[in-house]
Amino acid sequence: MSRAPGPVRRGAATVTLLLALLLTAGCDAGGADGGGPPAASGPADVPGEIVLASGRDVTGKGGIRQQLIAEWNRQQEAKGASFRARLVELPGSADQQRSQLLGALQSGSAEYDVVNLDVTWVPEFAAAGLVQPLPDQLVDSDVIKSVAATARWGGKVYAVPFNSDVGLLFYRRDYLTSAGVTNPDLGKGAGWPVVQQLIGVLDSARNKLPAAYAKGWTSQLDASYEGLTVNGIEAFASAAQGFALTDEEGRYAGSAAQLQAGLDELRNRTQAAYTLADAAHSDEADTLTDFAGGRTAFLRHWPYAYRTLHQSLSEQQLGVAPLPGKAVLGGQNLAVARGSQRTGAALELVRFLTRKESERCLLDAGFAATRLSAYEDNGLTCDVAKPAGQATASPTGERTDRMPRDAHGRPAYARATLLPALENAVQRPRTPLYGAFSQTFTGQLARLQGDAPPSDADLAKDLDTELRKALP
Template sequence: MRRTPLVSVLAGLALALTACGGDGDGDTTTAGSGGGELTGRGPITLVSGKDRSGNMQKMVDGWNAAHPNETVRIIELPDEPNDQRQQMIQNATTRSDAYTVLNLDVVWTAEFAANRWLAELPKNQLDTAKLLPATVTTGEYRGRLYAMPLTSDSGLLFYRTDLLKKAGVSEPPKTWAEMWDACDKVKKLPEGKGVDCYLTEVGKTEGLTVTAAEAINSTGGNIVDASGKPAVNTPQAKEGVDFLVNAIKDGRMPKAALTLDGEGGRRHFQAGKLLFHRQWPYQYGLANTDDGSSKVVGKFAVAPIPGPNGPGAANLGGHNYAISAFAKNKATALDFIKYMADEKQQKANSLATSQAPTVAALYDDPEMIKKYPYLPTLKAAIQNAKSRPVVVRYGDVTAAIQGSVYDALGGKTPTGQAMTDLQNKLTELTTP
């Protein structure tokens, strides 16, 4: 993502101030230090990406009815994560108190905490023991809690059960080769005409970083290794990206995918024009809505994403609630986060939206499983999922990944050269 000049300058100043102040082990009473008392009560704001379900407002209405003097107002940001992140950074670098509770993508925690844009959360007041362990780490930075996991996510393969059955395919594919074979069989059916084989996010957005990470991790590679060093100039990384390149080149994935975001893909699947779709769990509820908006109601199921030799490595997604270091009424904000993170609220939200909860027990809840039979599959996927690069300069890193991989997908740059270029870019961005 390319920052505006103002954001770049202010973010640079914030980084400089962070470097001067260390990692937050000193005085924690200054606003923006990431620590100090969470004091102040009164109205607050909840800053979030677009709420497609409308359920977030219902949950906020419940809070507001019980707390008339501490009401919450939702500030809805653009749908694209890159744009959400940019607006949150603009608010933080100007030290504005307009944003109180931030609904953060799980990979933003390190960047926001390192820059002291978040208030540290008291671990003794938030019950993280009941959450899936993989989700808890997404809210931590250097052993401290800065964000409370509210929803989790992992990539799943949505597939048309009706078309596979007619084509004589009894099980969802576990490998890329099996997926292509199933596509070929469906294409021979009269019902398969005009149906695209496969779609995942490959437009130049955050979704492409997710897609690239999943493809590379599925072949045994990494974007950044365990020591934090770039590792994309490898045969495994090239194999993963080549899978995506060849999918477009061979017509397995429509070229229109290069301009579609996640919502565009969802609409394509719900219109009945797609056989296999790598997507987040939120699509399940929308695609099964019997209001005329979906042509695939009761005609699809979900499975683990495939890989080269078996199930692939899904990406760990989700959203966490954090408190802006510059906000007023932080005590109210903390109580509101507790309210939203409560098991009862998480269950209600999941039932209404099909968003994945972070409370582990809900994956074994009979009512939940009855509505979402795939929950055991999703739980396993989350527990085994891999994260996108956890780096302080995440915005620059994801922009570099998107740029290099997109050039390879569009045929502008050979995959090998694209990976070499990306290795060089990431080395500059991750070197202290």
């Protein structure tokens, strides 16, 4: 991939060299704490373009990620700096994006300086030496504790949390109201039996619901990608307190007995009596379509669905609550590629994209922010101007995106529902062999969807055997 170097001035080059030296000194101090070589050590940066590779921005074309990068470029231009940043969005599913990034960084075929990694990929990219250790202070106490844990591997920081994610339960208020339920008990602590009971009420009142209604709930249960892994981990973690499939070094730490309890929970959640049949081959987009179209009353999905669904459903129609039991933590973290020739400038870009104001911008746009201040500091605002034609408010000041907001402009559910969900979320297994784990895990769970599914005991025994092979 070619780069288009920006204009180089003698003064700007001098400032750049001084900045690199300062970053080197500052990062040496941070590197001592982190136990690894600092990201900004080495020769001065080569002036030019910083390329950030990422998956699709769920806030749409020209979305908030691109807006943040445009703001950084504007500030660099105002300072006369010789760096600009460019966002490259990788096509395909998350699994395909991971393969593209691995191939590009291992071969050096694509000159990426910053990579936006799914939280499950950090151990793999770190262990393979594809990304650089970073200063510890980049992940400070303002970062939500559960989210901050995704940044480390082997005692070192390798990535900085950019935007987070967590499983949530969306539901149709209007359907429940039609069935006579005006105050559903879906707050913190509500278990899956509560949801099943409400689905039973809806089924009993089917004649009062729209003709489109088919079954109680849907989720991403397609075994051909990460969806079934996420749902499986949520069920397994809900079935056993403190459940973990791997230890701190990424080795398998489960047992057949634990797996059997998790399989029982997953089987209970996905009973045909409650679950839309299409869920078995549905991904995020499919389930959003089914839920928005009225085919189901409950939906397990990620935070960005809050904004998306509110474009077609009103507050009287749409509700959101914590996911029953345990919810899986998702999200993406920014890492600096090992082969970058602009390490210092790349690090400054990461600092900008993950600062407090940027996190507030991400929250306002529909992402889950990674910093506590984005949720709790009422004086914190997004300082990035929206591009022409993409304003979130009309000339009279009335918002046009239809997403409910609180008195301080945050999404209305952010502080009371989203933040606690993030704080209480569980991680998927942290291992450099995550790809092998996920493939093995979903491959075995997919047998539950067959014509002759095995018993929980038999499947647990097989799953235990296969995971020991995948995670030696």
